[in-house]
Amino acid sequence: MSARAVPPASQVATAPVLFDPEGDVLYTSHFDGFVDEGKPMINDYVRHVRVGGGQHGDVYLCQKVNPRLPIGHPERRIPVAMKSVKRNNPRAEQLKSLRRPRIPNYPHIPVADRLNTTEAKIKREIAIMKKLRHPHVVRLYEVIDDRVQEKIYMVMEYLGGGEVKWRDENSNPVLTVSQTRRILRDAVLGLEYLHHQGIIHRDIKPANLLWTEDRRQVKIGDFGVSHFSYAQRLAAAGGKDVDNDPSDPILLDESGLTRRAGTPSFLAPEVIYEHTHDVPGSISLSSTALQSSTSLVSTSPASPIERPEITKSIDVWALGVTLYCLLFGTTPFVASQGSNSTHGSEFSLYISICNDDWPVPPVIGFDRIPSGGRHPDSDAEGANIIHLLDHFLQKDSHLRITLDEVKTQRSIDGSQKHPWLLQDLDNPQKWLQITSPSSAKINVSLNDTSNAMSAVRFQWRWGGKLVRHVSSLFRRPSSRLDPRTTHDPSILPTEIVSDPLQRQSRPFLDPETAFSSPGVFHAKQSKGKMKAEPSKTLKRPMSKGSKSLRSNSIERERGLRGNSTSTSALQGSAPKARRGSDSKVLSRDGASSSSAPGHATATSTGEKRSRFWWWNSTSISAWRPNKFAIQTPTAPDYAPEMIQAPGEIIVQTPNTRRSEEALSKYRPGPDAMDSRALTAARRASSWGHPGQEDNAEIINVPSIGYNLNEHDMIVGAGGVTNNEGITVPAVAGPSTPRRLTPVMAMANPQPQTFDDRYGNPVYDDDSSTIGSMTQDDNDSWQRGSELDDLIHDHDHDRGEEDEDEDSSSDEDDEDDEDRGVTFSPRRHIHNDGEQHLH
Numbered sequence: 046m047s048a049r050a051v052p053p054a055s056q057v058a059t060a061p062v063l064f065d066p067e068g069d070v071l072y073t074s075h076f077d078g079f080v081d082e083g084k085p086m087i088n089d090y091v092r093h094v095r096v097g098g099g100q101h102g103d104v105y106l107c108q109k110v111n112p113r114l115p116i117g118h119p120e121r122r123i124p125v126a127m128k129s130v131k132r133n134n135p136r137a138e139q140l141k142s143l144r145r146p147r148i149p150n151y152p153h154i155p156v157a158d159r160l161n162t163t164e165a166k167i168k169r170e171i172a173i174m175k176k177l178r179h180p181h182v183v184r185l186y187e188v189i190d191d192r193v194q195e196k197i198y199m200v201m202e203y204l205g206g207g208e209v210k211w212r213d214e215n216s217n218p219v220l221t222v223s224q225t226r227r228i229l230r231d232a233v234l235g236l237e238y239l240h241h242q243g244i245i246h247r248d249i250k251p252a253n254l255l256w257t258e259d260r261r262q263v264k265i266g267d268f269g270v271s272h273f274s275y276a277q278r279l280a281a282a283g284g285k286d287v288d289n290d291p292s293d294p295i296l297l298d299e300s301g302l303t304r305r306a307g308t309p310s311f312l313a314p315e316v317i318y319e320h321t322h323d324v325p326g327s328i329s330l331s332s333t334a335l336q337s338s339t340s341l342v343s344t345s346p347a348s349p350i351e352r353p354e355i356t357k358s359i360d361v362w363a364l365g366v367t368l369y370c371l372l373f374g375t376t377p378f379v380a381s382q383g384s385n386s387t388h389g390s391e392f393s394l395y396i397s398i399c400n401d402d403w404p405v406p407p408v409i410g411f412d413r414i415p416s417g418g419r420h421p422d423s424d425a426e427g428a429n430i431i432h433l434l435d436h437f438l439q440k441d442s443h444l445r446i447t448l449d450e451v452k453t454q455r456s457i458d459g460s461q462k463h464p465w466l467l468q469d470l471d472n473p474q475k476w477l478q479i480t481s482p483s484s485a486k487i488n489v490s491l492n493d494t495s496n497a498m499s500a501v502r503f504q505w506r507w508g509g510k511l512v513r514h515v516s517s518l519f520r521r522p523s524s525r526l527d528p529r530t531t532h533d534p535s536i537l538p539t540e541i542v543s544d545p546l547q548r549q550s551r552p553f554l555d556p557e558t559a560f561s562s563p564g565v566f567h568a569k570q571s572k573g574k575m576k577a578e579p580s581k582t583l584k585r586p587m588s589k590g591s592k593s594l595r596s597n598s599i600e601r602e603r604g605l606r607g608n609s610t611s612t613s614a615l616q617g618s619a620p621k622a623r624r625g626s627d628s629k630v631l632s633r634d635g636a637s638s639s640s641a642p643g644h645a646t647a648t649s650t651g652e653k654r655s656r657f658w659w660w661n662s663t664s665i666s667a668w669r670p671n672k673f674a675i676q677t678p679t680a681p682d683y684a685p686e687m688i689q690a691p692g693e694i695i696v697q698t699p700n701t702r703r704s705e706e707a708l709s710k711y712r713p714g715p716d717a718m719d720s721r722a723l724t725a726a727r728r729a730s731s732w733g734h735p736g737q738e739d740n741a742e743i744i745n746v747p748s749i750g751y752n753l754n755e756h757d758m759i760v761g762a763g764g765v766t767n768n769e770g771i772t773v774p775a776v777a778g779p780s781t782p783r784r785l786t787p788v789m790a791m792a793n794p795q796p797q798t799f800d801d802r803y804g805n806p807v808y809d810d811d812s813s814t815i816g817s818m819t820q821d822d823n824d825s826w827q828r829g830s831e832l833d834d835l836i837h838d839h840d841h842d843r844g845e846e847d848e849d850e851d852s853s854s855d856e857d858d859e860d861d862e863d864r865g866v867t868f869s870p871r872r873h874i875h876n877d878g879e880q881h882l883h
């Protein structure tokens with residue numbers, strides 16, 4: 046394409062917005078629970094729909110709320126992804142180890158590995174991700190370490206387009222060759238960056254390539270089995286890198302690489318080296334073993350075959366397999382049929398990977414370009430692609446293509462001026478120059494790894510369980526709550542409003558009264574650099590002397606009230622009691638609140654937020670001697686609009702919380718704007734084929750007939766077009782003008798038709814999963830569509846769950862906890878005026 050005109054201002058104004066905050070990853074060492082518009086809120090983040098789940102936790106679409114910005118400001122609510130990981134789940138670990146096949150000669154998994162799988166994985170993932178910053182790598186923004194619940198919340202860049210889907214139910218490719226090229230281009234850039242940082246991803250596959258919501262870019266995610274190699278980094282730096290402490294045992298320990306990690310179909314021959322030669326009598330694994338999408342298995346040390354060196358080249362192989370998948374809709378190597386399991390054994394797959402050539406279907410891509418067969422003539426249309434695949438899928442890692450070569454690989458006969466990867470770029474030379482991995486090297490030190498999560502313990506939390514069960518014994522069903530008490534201004538509220546729509550006007554509760562009421566306090570986000578809090582900042586919750594702490598808190602509260610920019614009035618009630626919840630809200634002076642009844646409301650015209658806290662949390666905390674309170678001495682940061690307006694008061698009727706009611710009254714907030722047209726346009730433009738609705742089919746997006754503008758057209762996967770008309774990757778950093786489009790509510794969400802078009806049951810080579818799609822799977826699959834539909838659906842689902850909540854068992858609670866839901870225990874005010882935790 047020739048030089049392009051600068052898009053009109055009106056179009057620029059609607060350009061996507063990239064949330065790209067300056068600075069390092071934040072480490073937040075405490076957890077606050079809120080309710081925002083009926084949705085759970087964790088610190089600054091309102092949690093919406095679950096968008097994915099992995100082995101170790103679920104991923105949710107959240108909105109980061111910046112209350113300092115005015116309502117309607119595009120950056121007031123920014124979509125982020127939040128991965129919730131339970132740090133300590135001994136029961137799950139036990140179950141997992143029980144489920145593992147006990148097969149003679151099957152590679153032995155050391156006990157330490159078994160125990161440390163979750164722990165080590167998350168630590169490693171955080172330690173690596175926190176240092177990565179590249180337009181084609183999923184960025185980590187913040188880590189919230191909820192030590193009480195023993196959960197880690199990883200707040201990441203939200204990739205609303207979901208995983209790269211590459212085949213239909215008939216295993217036909219769904220991407221055109223051109224689209225595949227653009228995806229590959231992004232992946233190459235991201236991977237190149239990782240390798241230059243000394244990181245081997247080890248699990249490259251389509252499912253770990255995530256689309257941005259506008260489908261302009263693809264980013265690499267899931268660093269759960271990634272490996273930092275100091276040696277590789279030194280090599281990448283020409284041996285001159287001295288940033289790392291060479292005595293760091295974790296960095297220097299390359300033994301982790303000998304563990305087989307990744308997804309079977311994408312493993313390089315050197316990773317499964319013991320199958321390089323045909324192994325008679327392959328051993329079938331149970332379907333359970335095959336279901337683990339990303340396995341981490343120690344290989345047998347007794348193997349007689351010398352292990353080839355494992356380098357970053359394993360990622361190149363996996364990228365080659367990925368390329369093959371995108372082009373042909375199937376994996377290049379498959380397990381032989383006829384073995385014990387339905388889909389062949391993992392071992393026969395490995396034998397195939399190590400020994401077989403890969404077949405070439407007659408046509409390539411959705412556009413069915415003739416491939417020319419496995420050994421095409423040089424003039425065949427698909428010859429260059431097969432040529433490139435040949436270099437990717439070299440079983441000998443030394444002969445395999447490097448990423449640098451992928452960028453410069455000439456055509457099979459040298460006739461093509463530019464490498465296949467760059468064929469649709471205006472100025473490939475300039476692109477190569479701009480995309481050269483020149484960013485600064487990162488350090489992943491021992492400290493980073495150990496501080497990635499603090500003080501993780503593998504132990505049964507009997508204290509917590511005891512509290513849960515005792516709490517549940519005394520908990521009253523919410524239906525028995527007397528809402529009248531909450532209307533009585535003389536009695537301060539005892540429950541949290543879950544549904545803001547049920548908040549009705551009632552006599553204004555004088556903030557003075559509220560603030561002077563015992564128990565009113567603020568909790569402040571505690572953020573700092575990604576370093577573990579020094580132990581001196583940790584305090585045991587005080588069971589004695591809490592009165593003075595409380596009065597301190599109140600005094601501060603009073604003082605702060607004079608400051609209109611920093612005062613927040615908090616609503617002390619909860620939408621739904623959580624038995625045995627460990628959450629607590631901390632007062633600004635760092636102590637767990639031991640407050641008497643009291644509340645203030647946090648309301649604004651278009652946005653209401655309530656905070657739930659523990660009543661008598663000190664006494665509960667005292668039951669759990671090892672719990673800490675974090676000192677958070679900074680001031681609240683809520684905008685004045687959060688203060689309750691005169692005449693408004695929150696009605697405490699949690700027992701009437703019903704999703705139907707909530708949904709029937711649901712209105713987009715004032716932040717909302719109709720972004721459907723824009724979103725659809727971006728989606729279409731990202732494919733680079735305006736009007737090619739069949740591609741939209743891939744993601745089941747209803748076409749709404751939006752006229753693409755030139756600006757939309759010139760921005761695509763692999764970069765944005767600069768003033769010189771050259772498509773370059775969007776460079777992350779403070780200077781980047783692009784910002785993500787906030788997730789907006791839709792006025793009339795269209796029904797989606799996300800059926801299980803991938804069939805049931807599904808054998809997904811991409812994730813090596815055998816099984817039926819659950820509802821959750823379908824939910825997860827729907828990403829990239831109209832988010833608000835999902836949010837809407839999710840609210841509905843959650844509402845239904847909520848209705849059943851009261852009769853649910855403790856197991857339900859556990860489930861919710863595992864999904865990252867955290868609620869406060871119910872509080873009741875008895876006639877004697879005392880509060881009791883139930």
Ligand SMILES: Nc1ncnc2c1ncn2[C@@H]1O[C@H](COP(=O)(O)OP(=O)(O)OP(=O)(O)O)[C@@H](O)[C@H]1O
Nearest residue numbers: 097098099100101104126201202203204267269339
């Ligand atoms: N930043 C993100 N934005 C949007 N969706 C995401 C994001 N990160 C993860 N997901 C979704 O959540 C799913 C699970 O996330 P992730 O792969 O990180 O979990 P995991 O536990 O490492 O999974 P695995 O079983 O593959 O190891 C992904 O497949 C993806 O669909």
